[in-house]
Amino acid sequence: MGFRTYVLRxxxxxxxxxxxxxxxxxxxxxxxPGDPVRLALGPEAxxxxxxQLRRQMGLDKPLHVQYxxxxxxxxxxxxxxxxxxxxxVAKDLKDFFPATLELTTLAMVLAILLGIPxxxxxxxxxxxxxDHVNRVVALAGVALPRFWLAILLQIAFxxxxxxxxxxxxxxxxxxxxxxxxxxxxLLTLDLSAFIVSLKHIAMPAFALSVxxxxxxxxxxxxxxxxxxxxxxxxxxxxxxxxxxxxxxxYLLKNAFTxxxxxxxxxxxxxxxxxxxxxxxxxxxxxxxxxxDTLLAKDFNGVIAVTLVVxxxxxxxxxxxxxxxxxxxxxxxxxxx
Amino acid sequence: MIRQRHLANTLAAIVAVALIALPASVSSQxxxxxxxxxxxxxxxxxxxxxxxxxxxxxxxxNLYDPLLYPNVExxxxxxxxxxxxxxxxxxxxxxxxxxxxxxxxxxxxxxxxAEDVVFTMDRVLRLKRGFFWxxxxxxxxxxxxxxxxxxxxxxxxxxxxxxxxxxxxxxxxDKDLIMANLRPGPFGEFGDYGAGLLDRQDAGSGPYRMEKWxxxxxxxxxxxxxxxxxxxxxxxxxxxxxxxxxxxxxxxxIIAGQADMVNQWLSPPSFLExxxxxxxxxxxxxxxQLFHLLMNTKKPPLDNVKVRxxxxxAFNYDIAIQQIFVGATKARxxxxxxxxxxxxxxxxYGRNVARAKQLLSEAGFKPGEITLEYLWITGVPMERLIGxxxxxxxxxxxxxxxxxxxxxxxxxxxxxxxxxxxHITAIFDTLKYPHVDSHTYGMYHPSCWGTFRCMSxxxxxxxxxxxxxxxxxxxxxxxxxxxxEVQIPIAKDAPSIxxxxxxxxxxxxxxxxxxxxxxxxxxxxxxxxFTIAR
Numbered sequence: 001m002g003f004r005t006y007v008l009r010x011x012x013x014x015x016x017x018x019x020x021x022x023x024x025x026x027x028x029x030x031x032x033p034g035d036p037v038r039l040a041l042g043p044e045a046x047x048x049x050x051x052q053l054r055r056q057m058g059l060d061k062p063l064h065v066q067y068x069x070x071x072x073x074x075x076x077x078x079x080x081x082x083x084x085x086x087x088x089v090a091k092d093l094k095d096f097f098p099a100t101l102e103l104t105t106l107a108m109v110l111a112i113l114l115g116i117p118x119x120x121x122x123x124x125x126x127x128x129x130x131d132h133v134n135r136v137v138a139l140a141g142v143a144l145p146r147f148w149l150a151i152l153l154q155i156a157f158x159x160x161x162x163x164x165x166x167x168x169x170x171x172x173x174x175x176x177x178x179x180x181x182x183x184x185x186l187l188t189l190d191l192s193a194f195i196v197s198l199k200h201i202a203m204p205a206f207a208l209s210v211x212x213x214x215x216x217x218x219x220x221x222x223x224x225x226x227x228x229x230x231x232x233x234x235x236x237x238x239x240x241x242x243x244x245x246x247x248x249x250y251l252l253k254n255a256f257t258x259x260x261x262x263x264x265x266x267x268x269x270x271x272x273x274x275x276x277x278x279x280x281x282x283x284x285x286x287x288x289x290x291x292d293t294l295l296a297k298d299f300n301g302v303i304a305v306t307l308v309v310x311x312x313x314x315x316x317x318x319x320x321x322x323x324x325x326x327x328x329x330x331x332x333x334x335x336x
Numbered sequence: 337m338i339r340q341r342h343l344a345n346t347l348a349a350i351v352a353v354a355l356i357a358l359p360a361s362v363s364s365q366x367x368x369x370x371x372x373x374x375x376x377x378x379x380x381x382x383x384x385x386x387x388x389x390x391x392x393x394x395x396x397x398n399l400y401d402p403l404l405y406p407n408v409e410x411x412x413x414x415x416x417x418x419x420x421x422x423x424x425x426x427x428x429x430x431x432x433x434x435x436x437x438x439x440x441x442x443x444x445x446x447x448x449x450a451e452d453v454v455f456t457m458d459r460v461l462r463l464k465r466g467f468f469w470x471x472x473x474x475x476x477x478x479x480x481x482x483x484x485x486x487x488x489x490x491x492x493x494x495x496x497x498x499x500x501x502x503x504x505x506x507x508x509x510d511k512d513l514i515m516a517n518l519r520p521g522p523f524g525e526f527g528d529y530g531a532g533l534l535d536r537q538d539a540g541s542g543p544y545r546m547e548k549w550x551x552x553x554x555x556x557x558x559x560x561x562x563x564x565x566x567x568x569x570x571x572x573x574x575x576x577x578x579x580x581x582x583x584x585x586x587x588x589x590i591i592a593g594q595a596d597m598v599n600q601w602l603s604p605p606s607f608l609e610x611x612x613x614x615x616x617x618x619x620x621x622x623x624x625q626l627f628h629l630l631m632n633t634k635k636p637p638l639d640n641v642k643v644r645x646x647x648x649x650a651f652n653y654d655i656a657i658q659q660i661f662v663g664a665t666k667a668r669x670x671x672x673x674x675x676x677x678x679x680x681x682x683x684x685y686g687r688n689v690a691r692a693k694q695l696l697s698e699a700g701f702k703p704g705e706i707t708l709e710y711l712w713i714t715g716v717p718m719e720r721l722i723g724x725x726x727x728x729x730x731x732x733x734x735x736x737x738x739x740x741x742x743x744x745x746x747x748x749x750x751x752x753x754x755x756x757x758x759h760i761t762a763i764f765d766t767l768k769y770p771h772v773d774s775h776t777y778g779m780y781h782p783s784c785w786g787t788f789r790c791m792s793x794x795x796x797x798x799x800x801x802x803x804x805x806x807x808x809x810x811x812x813x814x815x816x817x818x819x820x821e822v823q824i825p826i827a828k829d830a831p832s833i834x835x836x837x838x839x840x841x842x843x844x845x846x847x848x849x850x851x852x853x854x855x856x857x858x859x860x861x862x863x864x865x866f867t868i869a870r
Contacts, residue, residue, distance in 0.1 A: 033742075035749045041465075042388055047752075047786065049464055056522065085551060086381050087535060095551060151584045159592045166589055167580055168553055282580040284553040292378070292552075297745050 003325070010321065014314045018307070022074075025306045026067050029299035036297040040083035057081065070300075074307070080300035084293055089304045092289060097308060098179030099169060100278070100285035104270045106182070106201055107209035112263065115213040116256075119220025120247060126225060134217065141214025147276035150207040154280065157203060167282040170200035204281040208274055212266040216259055223255035257328050264320030268313030272305075369868050371572040371848075373861065374586050374598045378552045378579045383534045384507035385456075386465040390599070393858030394577065398557055400507035400540030403434060403453065404500070406770060406854050408865065413624075413770040413856045414676065415500055419448065419508055419541075420488075429495030429810035434503075436486040440564045442510040443538065443545045450482035455511035457490070459529055467505045470769055474499065495808045497815050498771035504856065505769060510539040543864035544575060554578050557863070570849075570867035590616060590843060596868075597844035597851075597861075604662050610843045617848075622665050623840035624672045624767040624855035626775065628832040629710075629726065630791040632761075634754035637706055642699035644830040647708075647760075648685040649692035650729045651833050660721050667834035669827045670775050674837070674855055677772030679820035682827045685834075692733045703734020708759040711750070714741040719762035722835070726760070751788045761791045764838075770856050772819045777803045780826055792831035799825050 037053050038045060054060055057080075058069060073080060079089035122134040158166040173185040173193040182201065185193035227233060228251065236246045275287040286305060293301030377391040384396035405418035420434035440448040458477040460468050474492040483489050492499065514530035521528030530539065538546045543565070544557035557575040559567065578595070580586050587606055589595040591613055602610075611618040629651075637643045657666050665673060669682030696703075710726060712719035720741060727737040740758070742750070750756045768774045777784075781803050784790040799822055806818035827834070840853055842860065847870045853860045 033746045033749070035745065038748050038752075039745045045469075084380065086386070086531070092551075147582075151582075151588075154585060154588050158594075159588050162592075166592065166594055167578065167585060280582045280585055282553055282578065282582075282585065284550060288552065295743070 007318070007322065010318050014311075014318070017314060018310060021310045022071065022303070022307060023067065025303050026070065027063070029297075029302050030063060030066075032297055032299070036083055036299055039297055070303070079304040079307075082293070082298055082301045084296040084298040084301055089300050092301065093286070093304055093308060094179070096284060096286045096289040099283060100271060100274055100287055101312075102180040102182060103201060103204055103208060103274060103278070103283060103285060104267065105180075106205040107270060107274075108212065108263065108267050110205055110209040111213040111216055111266070114209075115216030116220055116252070116259075118213075119217040120224055120252060122217065122221040123224030123228060124247065131221075134221070138214040138217045138221075141210045142218075144210070145276070146207055146211060147280050149210060150204065150277050150280040153203045153207055164199050164203055168200060169284060170196045173197070204277050204283055207280075208270060208277045212262075212270065215262055215266065219259045219262060220252075220255060223258055224251060227251040227255045253327055257324060260320055260323060260327065264317045267316045268309070271312050272309040367569075367573075369571065369573045370576065371574065371597070371863060371866065371868065372576040372578060372589075372595045373863070374578050374580050374589055374595045376579070376581055376583070376586065376599055376601045379549075379555055379577070381534070382538055382546060382549065382555075383531065384466070384509065384540075385460045385463050385468075387507070388466050390858055391579070394861050395538075395546075395555065396507045397542070397858050397862050398544045398575070398864070399538040399542045399546055400509065401440065401448075401542050402504050403506045403508065404503040406504055406856050406859055408852045408854050408859065408862075411852065411854060412676065413501075413504075413767075413854045413859075415504055415770070419453075420503070423500075425500075425810070427810065429808070430492045432490040432492070432499060433483070434488050434490075436488060437564070438486055440541055441562045442513065442541045443560055443562075444510055444513050445562065446510065446512060448508060448510075448541055449485050450488040452508050452511045453488040453506075454480045454482050455514075456506060456509045459509065459514075459526075460506075462523060462526070463529060467502070467769070470498070470502045470505065495810050497807045497809060497819075498769055498773040501770040504859075508541065510541070513539045543862075547574075552579060563864075565864070568867075570869065572863050572866055572868065575863050590845070593845065596848055597842065600840055600842050602841070602843070604841075607841045607843060615846050616843055617846050618841055618843045619851060619853065620663065621840045621853040621855075622672075622674050623838055624674050625838050625840070626667055626670065626672050626765050626834065627661065627664075627722075627836045627838055628667065628670075628763060628765070628834045629722070630761045630763055630832050631830070632754060632757045632759055632791060632793055633795070633829075633831055634793040635757070635759055637699070637701060638708070638759055640699045641829055642695045643701065643706070645685070646692040646695035646699065646733060647730065647735070648830045648833050649688045649695065650733045650735075651685075651726060651835075652687050652729050653685075653835065654687070655725060656722060656835050660718055660725070661836040661838050663839040664836040665839075667837050669823050669834055670779060670832065671772055671823055672767065672775065672837045672855075675767060675772055675775065677816050677819045679823040681820075682823045684827070685830070687729075689732055696733055696735075704736070706734070707736040707738060710737050710739050711747065711758040711761045712739065712741050713747055713762065714743050716762075716764070722762055726833075748788055751791050752786050754785075754793045757791050757793065760833075761788075763788060763791070765789060766857060767855060772816070773807065776819055776822055776826070777807060780822075780831065794826070794829065794831040796825060796829055799829075 037050050041049055041053060058066055077090055082089045082092055085092055118134055122131045125131050154166055157164045169181060173181055173188060173190050175184065175188045177184050177187055181197035182194060185197055233246065233251055236250060272287060274285055275291050278285040278288040290305035293305065375391050377389060379391045379395050381392055382395045382399060384400050387393045387396040401419045403420050404415040406413040407416040419437060419440060421437040423432060423434045425432055436448065436450055442448060457480040460466060461471065461475060461477045474494060474496045475490065479491050481489050514533060517530060517533040518527035519532040523529045543560055543563045545560045546555065547558040548556040555577040557577060559573045583602055583606055586598050586602060590598045607618050610616050631638045631644050633639055653666055657664055668684050671678040710723045712723050723739040727739060730737050768778060779789050780794045781800060782795055785793055802818060802822045806815055806822060809815040809818055844851060847868055848866055849869050850866045
């Protein structure tokens with residue numbers, strides 16, 4: 001089986017997973033306690049009105065008919081009507097998803113860029129003061145609630161130091177291409193918009209990244225300690241190779257595979273769980289929207305958010321699997 | 337040479353004129369007065385036909401003009417002229433004729449006419465959203481007619497006491513703009529009735545026009561220069577209306593001076609903290625809200641008035657007010673005391689355990705025989721505390737209580753039938769429209785059964801008759817007398833434990849002037865009324 005076949009097979013595997021997910025979330029959303037139509041129409045709505053809207057939305061039909069109608073809509077890019085925002089769910093997704101994607105991506109980049117070198121340093125200087133400090137920080141990073149850290153950051157950098165804005169994404173760049181403000185301002189070479197967007201995203205991205213950063217750091221440290229004990233590390237050192245070359249070129253590559261799995265899983269996890277950080281920083285993201293739809297029992301919104309996060313999760317993990325092959329030569333797609 | 341000198345002189349003259357003219361042109365520009373308001377609810381729609389919650393009402397009040405306006409200058413919610421400069425009511429109370437003020441311009445520049453009022457009312461009734469239920473009993477599409485360019489007539493099916501007050505909630509929309517932007521939709525010739533248009537711009541004549549709206553985070557409203565009431569120096573020219581859900585963030589924003597005003601939904605400890613912060617004013621007013629525990633009068637043993645009275649006597653009101661609703665006023669009957677028409681003679685229950693035990697015994701119940709279900713709305717922790725207090729109070733008279741928390745959606749669903757409604761439900765109920773009718777007819781007439789406001793399923797033929805008579809009475813004094821009279825039998829029948837009229841609190845920086853609270857939801861944040869005196 002070649003690389004292309006492998007990727008194609010993985011993509012095909014995603015289809016039953018997504019269908020299963022859609023059935024599961026569709027059924028759950030329908031049996032959740034609370035009547036969404038009554039909620040949407042307000043407490044003063046008459047029974048007649050409730051029934052009318054129910055008919056209008058096709059909720060009077062059998063569950064399987066509703067599901068098939070929904071699924072055919074999804075294939076046409078129609079996720080139904082949101083009872084919360086009173087417009088097409090597709091429009092909501094278009095507005096909210098880029099904000100979360102941008103926030104989560106930057107948080108992951110920060111977690112990787114900071115977590116890996118810190119983990120390596122901690123392993124190389126095992127049991128030294130630096131290692132102890134890093135471990136305590138990592139432990140705190142995993143244990144501290146993200147929203148609490150977010151509030152502390154706000155008080156320090158927005159209130160006391162006045163360096164960063166407290167809330168929001170800032171103004172959109174003059175030209176929007178992808179909906180990701182940082183990327184759009186770079187693509188249009190609008191440096192001032194880039195700086196403004198960076199200032200807005202800095203605190204939320206850092207607050208969101210800390211847990212994953214700490215996880216990556218701890219994993220890299222543990223794997224690197226193992227690698228440093230291996231014979232090939234000793235051999236490399238005895239050949240007199242520079243230590244940075246040994247660590248970053250040879251050992252880190254071996255130590256990175258388990259961390260890569262965590263990165264893939266964390267990315268998906270952050271997409272759906274950025275809610276608390278988005279709430280503190282009034283970040284107009286998908287997680288924020290997802291929780292609102294859940295509270296309002298706006299099931300079209302709930303299903304759409306779950307599907308989007310599910311697809312993103314599956315795609316990211318597909319990339320991770322592909323990356324394995326590049327990092328670990330023992331993984332050969334042709335040998336599967 | 338001469339030509340060159342001439343040219344130089346000409347240029348010098350132009351520069352001189354420009355230099356003289358420049359300061360003049362700069363000073364003639366209006367100074368921008370920005371204002372940042374923080375709200376903890378998202379604006380779900382800027383269609384005033386659907387506005388019932390605070391944030392949506394804020395958008396309606398600032399982007400549109402209602403037909404009448406609460407008399408904020410006199411500190412009351414009584415209607416005063418606004419878009420309608422005068423009105424007449426027929427002797428039978430069925431015909432209301434309003435004279436529209438000439439010269440009011442929509443944001444499109446077109447003059448408002450009676451046709452716009454007709455269109456607005458018919459649209460609400462057809463959409464069946466927002467406050468339509470207030471008008472649905474007496475009006476239907478076609479009942480409103482333009483009888484002149486600036487005269488509009490509402491023909492009611494029957495006399496309806498709260499009608500004039502409800503005109504505060506009729507926000508006039510630009511008919512031509514909406515009709516020119518219809519998209520296919522479920523309303524026949526009216527298509528989507530402007531839903532698509534109202535996703536991106538307003539259709540009002542209010543003091544501000546919508547400049548930007550990012551759902552869930554921010555709406556920017558800029559002053560409308562053509563506003564019919566004119567502008568004075570110091571008034572707010574641009575409003576940054578931001579949605580921030582997290583309470584800690586809201587506090588940080590106002591303390592840091594990044595917000596000028598924050599909404600009423602902060603917790604009492606947060607308001608206390610803000611009160612002690614220099615430069616911040618916390619304005620406290622008795623609200624027109626009622627916090628009460630509705631007792632399901634159709635569910636045994638609460639179908640027995642003596643049991644309901646026993647429960648009312650067992651409750652410790654003082655602890656509830658002093659320790660849970662700090663600063664609140666003890667409720668005196670179903671009508672909040674700030675509402676015009678509240679009857680000071682309404683009987684009030686106080687804590688009297690001996691009397692409670694006696695009533696329970698008279699009702700034929702022995703201690704330990706009764707178990708009641710108490711329902712509180714998850715997300716409102718105060719209601720849980722009240723439940724714990726009630727449980728401890730009822731234990732003293734031998735009644736067991738099961739405390740259950742449910743989300744709001746589930747509460748609304750359970751309210752649909754008497755059988756599914758629990759024995760006791762905790763509810764915050766604010767005045768829905770500026771008339772005492774809201775807290776009498778709206779809560780105790782059987783027509784409201786099935787909604788959260790009527791989870792007591794109260795029925796007393798004498799009270800029902802009195803309520804109907806009050807609604808049909810045209811003379812304001814006689815009408816008010818009936819509404820006052822009806823409060824006495826309702827309170828005696830104890831369909832609720834009336835606990836508190838909580839305080840309304842709001843916080844703003846001390847340079848914000850002109851804030852007024854009259855009780856009607858949203859109208860305190862009419863930004864046109866504010867001035868900034870830094």
